Amino acid sequence: MGTGTEPVRVLVVDDQELFRRGMTMLLGSEAGIEVVGEASNGVEGVELAKSAAPDVVLLDVRMPKQSGIEACVAIKETVPSAKIVMLTMSDEEADLYEAVKNGASGYLLKDSSIEEVAQGIRVVADGQSLISPSMAAKLIDEFKTMSKPDKVTGAALKLTERELDVLRLVAKGLSNRDVAQRLAISENTVKNHVRNMLEKLQLHSRMEAVMYAVREKIVELS
Structure with missing residues (x-):
């Protein structure tokens, strides 16, 4: 597409x-x-x-x-x-x-x-x-005011280590291609990880995954 x-x-x-x-x-x-x-x-x-x-x-x-x-x-x-x-x-x-x-x-x-x-x-x-x-910018400000747990909890525990790696990089704004290069895997593999990740977390989009990742302290915004 x-x-x-x-x-x-x-x-x-x-x-x-x-x-x-x-x-x-x-x-x-x-x-x-x-x-x-x-x-x-x-x-x-x-x-x-x-x-x-x-x-x-x-x-x-x-x-x-x-x-x-x-x-x-x-x-x-x-x-x-x-x-x-x-x-x-x-x-x-x-x-x-x-x-x-x-x-x-x-x-x-x-x-x-x-x-x-x-x-x-x-x-x-x-x-x-x-x-x-x-x-x-407003989204980041809102994220910073959210209470954050000390460790990954809840639904995120369903994710594999590699899926968590992909989620952290996606949340930092990297494209599938950049994530693939960073993790030394294929772009199709990244797409599969993203799809599985969204299904496990019952999320609808990469953007919602970013919100989730920050809220659950899977990734922190400086």
Whole structure:
């Protein structure tokens, strides 16, 4: 998906017509990206995702009929392979947490440049996670206020040592390729470890795994 000669197929869902049309037009001129549809609310977005089977869906958080968070949940249920990027004016931590908890792989603010949005789409399509820098800072501040246990406990005990190694590196922002090089294993092996790790921890995305890793003191943020 999004590799080789195949473009990343993108669906744009936003209730502001000018923004949606503008984003569709600008993304259409970006290399390696193909916009396969646009929708004006969450309900339309879910239906279009079913028929268009996009690689990445751009969702606004606040929309009529169905919110972006609700649409995220519905799309992940009906098109599990689709990656979700929230593209929104909302810099509320609560919206970020809800998006991550419900399977979003990215969270970008609408003041991002088209280059940042396009790169975010490519990164997420490649299986990585992305948060706007200002939101990431808020996330880190929140992490630092969380109570942290002295050792790995609970669900994390289900993970193998190698899965814990992978989780620590993923939580530090390394890509699958970088993790593979660091651990001297193949990229496919890393992907398998990430998939198994998410299943064991009952998490939906790499981004949620990062939140979990910091909360459980599997990795510490300086």
